Amino acid sequence: MKRFLLWFAPGLIVGILLMAGGGRVLNRTSTNDYCMSCHIHPAADNSWKRSVHYETQSGYRVACVECHLPPKGDAYLWAKGTTGLRDLWSYWTKDSASFNWEDRSRLEVARGHVYESSCIKCHENLFPAKLTKEGEDAHLYYKQTKKTPDLHCINCHLNAGHYMEGYTHGSNATFGSVSSAPKEIFREPTRVTGFNSFTEQVPNSSVSFRMLAIQGGRFKMGSPADEPFRRSDEGPVKEVEISPFFMAEVEVTWDEYLAFYTQTSAEGRSTDTEGLRTEQASETDAISGATPPYGQPDQGWGMGRRPAISFSYHAAETYCRWLSQVTGKTYRLPTEAEWEYACRAGTETPYFFPGDPKKFEKSGLRAKLSKNDTTIINSFIVYKTNSQAKTQPPDRVKPNPFGLKNMLGNVAEFCSDWYRPDAYSLYEEQLLKDPRGPESGEEHVVRGGSFMDMAGALRSAARDYTRTEAWLKTDPQIPKSIWWYSDCFNVGFRVVCEFDEKTGNL
């Protein structure tokens, strides 16, 4: 009987709606209490109560439906109807405790249930007298790029309706200045006199990291045509020979990146549009590093040993130049071939551990029904299924046969090659020695997949690339930062060090 009632309640409600002529019921079902009577997300209720919208400066309390439904007259009834039915369906068929609510408050998801027209309905005036300098630039930018539908108010004001711990909107000038307990400060870099793994010490910091000696050798770059999830840019397979080099055991951590940031960060920004008007940037020895970020580059997930994210390809390259300078060695980004060689570590299978990519995919009804065993991939890779939608410290996973951690998953990694989908087919038909990719291009290669990816994008041969414009879309600064991506937080990098005369190759 209970079940019967539950299933027929929607019909009942519709009937009542019709009978009562709509109005009163519509209003009743739009109250905050009504929303919260079903919505089983106490975290969301509480964060709303801590937000600026709960108690605005004028004393007004913004209701749930004022953001989560469009303004009246703007397809309001339709949205209310569909949203209501969806909510009922979820209420009866799903377990709200199984939802990752933190993940659902991410921008991409939040955009789906916050109406921009509702923001504008109240915030008609985008240029109030008190608007700050930064606000002026950001709102001018918004006004001029309004035509791009993907620029939503909450791109910058995500915390307006629900309080978010650590959310920063504004120039984050103090970023990276928080220091932990005093540690040993290294005076000298590590001296390397032969081809053995070593622990690099960053002078004038307490930062050190492991560099593993990767023996040279040959491997097959790319994936065979029958590999599951293969894409055409992964072939044709090439026979490649790689010279010995050193590679970092883990992706560059926040600790490492912040050593660079604090030692080189610059206050001013310069984009010289008038050429001779401003002084020519001289090629001095001093490396001018990243400017303060806008917002929270670590996404509030914490720093320390987690991989550094949100910085630009340019910043990663500058980091390598800086590291070379302070350690007296030759650090750089890996080439795509070096990266895949190190990742495969002698294997020719989709991953450096046994397993079929199809069996690791957990999305889709079939995958769910088949109850795939993901124990092995779980132990090696931080990916969508186990990441809780954020990066994880490297200790979370086991290393590959070369001893490298997180080659696949956690964060994707920049390589030094320009990306071209047909890059492999442009090489000559012979054994390639230390290939470096196309001579020029627009975007750079990104490898390894990330905590946001599913198993298919995490294969050793899978290729991806930077998307400079999209990754800067919501940067409200004018001009946009060359140091930080506003819209990319799943790419980092790993350094390699050349085995040359500076590291004992005499």
Add this chain to the structure above:
Amino acid sequence: MKKSSISRRKFLGKAATVGAVGFVGPAIITGCSSDKTKAFKPVAEGTWLDQAPDGPVLKAGLIGCGGRGSGAAINFLNAGPNLQITALGDTFRDRLESCRAGILKQKGQEVPEENCFVGFDAYQKVIDSGVDIILTATPPSFRPEILAAAVAARKHVFAEKPVCVDPTGARSVMATALKAKELGLTIVTGTQRRHQRNYVANYNQVKAGAIGDIVGGNVWWNGGKLWHRDNNPAWTEMEWMIRDWVNWCWLSGDHIVEQHVHNLDVLNWFTGGHPVKAVGMGSRQRRVTGDQFDNFSVDFVFEDGRHFHSMCRQINGCAQNVSERLQGATGSTNCIDMIHDLAGNEIWKYAYPLDSEGKEDKGAMKPAMDQEHVDLVNSIRTNQGFNELENTAISTMVAIMGRISAYTGKETTWEEMMNSDMKLGPKVFAFGPVDIPKAVPIPGEAYDPVEEQKRAEERAAARAKQQAAQKPTN
């Protein structure tokens, strides 16, 4: 008068027929009459106020007491009843005093000593002195800050053109303009052609279709040398630069911005848009002081691909021309008082006031510099919130875009302007040496045989390296 127009038509007869064939032909075939263009009916001229309406006393403070500022003060006081200048601000005492004496002599108003402010911070003191309106005619580099402060204090504003000298300033003014609009403040800028009766009448005809869609045109400010001040050993570098400001880019924006903005503003006004790209050139031939060019020639391109040419010069003894000419699909106009059809027939002419002998008396038309203050006071007293600051910021940005293209030799785009963080001038304003680069810009690269050789070798080495990298070693 009639005769000459007939003879000219005769003279143009042949050429006009040839030109018209391509145009009229298709119209006949499709049966669509071209009467519409031939029989263009001029629209009636709107009414103009000679004086602003009366109302409670409006107090204005003047920031920037140089020649134009002193003139604007008198223009303002002439605009209607119950208007006062109650505060003055300038960087220099002598400029302030001469302005103050002029107001006393011409209008019998004495600005009290306690409301006379001198120094770089004078503007804020004028704003805070209890005035309703700010008149400002400082060098344009200071305008963005003054405008922002005035609007923050809810003051109506008359601001001379241009309103900034660099992209950062232009964006600041755009935002200030939008804030002022939201607050309902009146802002009139010195782009006076928009308050000049013949221009406005002409604009109304063009808007009503007198020349069809605008397809191209030219704007000119080819004039003589302006003025300069030689350095004086008693002055610091800062004082000299400010007294010599129309010759320094960081203060004036160069003459394409400082002066030619008038004509570029007409282009924006008549087309209802603005260029998004510029390729310009220019140089310095005769200028005496400062770091500016004295001639520019810029090709401006609109989003839809239409080209307009802009030319400006400040050199004595050359051909002079300060005007605009826009070409439409069915006619052309000089934007100020005349419209012709494609055959060269005059189809509209501005009716100037006539003198006692029945002759045109252009001087009897109310000068735009007075009219703009009548419009200012009228908008304030009738609560209209007339605000042309955003338009002027856009026109100034267009001029800056042209300047940067000429300085760099590169194509510049609107998007670059909207993203540039260029801010000219020293970081701090204080009397003493001015720490900015002062070289006159030189676009492009010089031919250098040694460099050329080096580059060729680098290219060859890169090629060799690339080839070697792809070859097997065994």
